[in-house]
């Protein structure tokens with residue numbers, strides 16, 4: 330049987346990571362790419378990795394006509410434009426079997442609703458890419474604790490965090506293009522993880538009903554004069570004018586629709602985590618049992634002394650968002666697998682082959698966008714957001730956070746020079 334042909338829109342950081350992940354996926358190949366920049370480099374990488382010929386196409390539509398499924402791996406601000414082009418290509422006869430979109434689905438609830446609508450208008454299956462729910466460690470703890478959960482009751486407190494020292498490209502830092510700061514960028518992962526960890530075994534991912542959201546945002550490092558200057562010089566984004574949060578934390582309260590039990594998920598995200606590199610930390614506490622995961626506790630470490638430091642040219646080769654190239658370094662030998670990219674790609678390919686949505690679909694992405702935006706609203710209005718209140722839900726549909734509007738100065742601390 331011939332390979333399932335994937336086409337990527339975007340050829341940056343995540344596209345390269347997913348190309349590596351494809352090495353672990355059976356029956357699929359990277360057949361093509363369209364991007365504003367980096368297509369040739371991705372094509373070369375795909376050939377080098379042996380994951381496909383990855384032809385370079387000159388438009389989204391041309392790509393869609395030559396692949397089985399298309400994945401949106403472009404920046405958040407380009408989602409709607411790309412999704413519209415995919416829908417037009419399908420109308421014009423492109424025989425796609427599925428559409429993938431990276432997190433976050435939308436920068437606002439309104440945008441996410443629009444993306445769901447356009448995607449469904451094509452009649453095709455879709456998959457929302459939230460890799461952390463596909464992590465083997467997260468799946469393994471669920472399986473390991475299944476019988477104890479059945480006897481003792483579900484996990485009642487989940488905590489999930491993703492932190493690193495800050496994104497690699499300027500557009501992530503610009504709240505008006507990205508949709509916010511670290512909460513929009515990584516809060517979506519941690520909120521989704523909390524919800525999933527708390528969900529009783531065998532129940533759908535949206536089984537527990539989110540009832541309230543309470544959150545805070547902060548600007549703890551990148552608003553200080555020295556770091557603002559550093560950021561401006563690197564990216565052209567000026568946090569004295571349009572700051573975004575580099576820290577966010579919150580609690581989402583969920584209710585079990587059958588038993589009425591109240592459970593809580595606490596998320597924490599930062600772009601000021603100046604340690605070895607990206608750290609994912611998750612834990613879950615049930616009555617009489619628990620689990621804990623920390624991605625920086627690798628069984629592999631390397632040591633590079635000062636005189637040998639030149640030997641590592643590319644810090645990212647040790648760990649995603651590495652901050653050091655010498656000393657005692659933590660190495661994750663297969664990050665694409667560790668973070669769930671291999672399993673999410675496998676799930677999408679297998680689901681699309683059967684004509685089904687992936688494990689997580691765009692409607693799920695919309696629910697996560699709602700929870701992220703409710704978190705911004707809570708931080709802005711300094712109050713607990715009640716998701717059972719119809720007026721609040723209506724307000725959320727048209728809500729654009731002050732930070733995303735470029736008015737972050739109204740709620741974030743900026744020390745003048």
Ligand SMILES: NC(=O)c1ccc[n+]([C@@H]2O[C@H](COP(=O)([O-])OP(=O)(O)OC[C@H]3O[C@@H](n4cnc5c(N)ncnc54)[C@H](O)[C@@H]3O)[C@@H](O)[C@H]2O)c1
Pocket residue numbers: 338339340341342343344363364365366367368401402403404405407410411431432433458459460498514
């Ligand atoms: N799941 C994860 O862990 C994870 C990690 C990183 C990024 N992401 C998500 O993936 C998406 C891309 O992020 P990235 O880090 O790869 O960004 P990036 O800036 O590194 O790469 C973006 C790519 O998209 C291309 N592009 C920009 N505008 C385009 C357009 N209109 N049409 C076609 N191509 C266009 C760029 O030329 C570039 O090749 C974002 O939505 C981000 O949130 C997810």
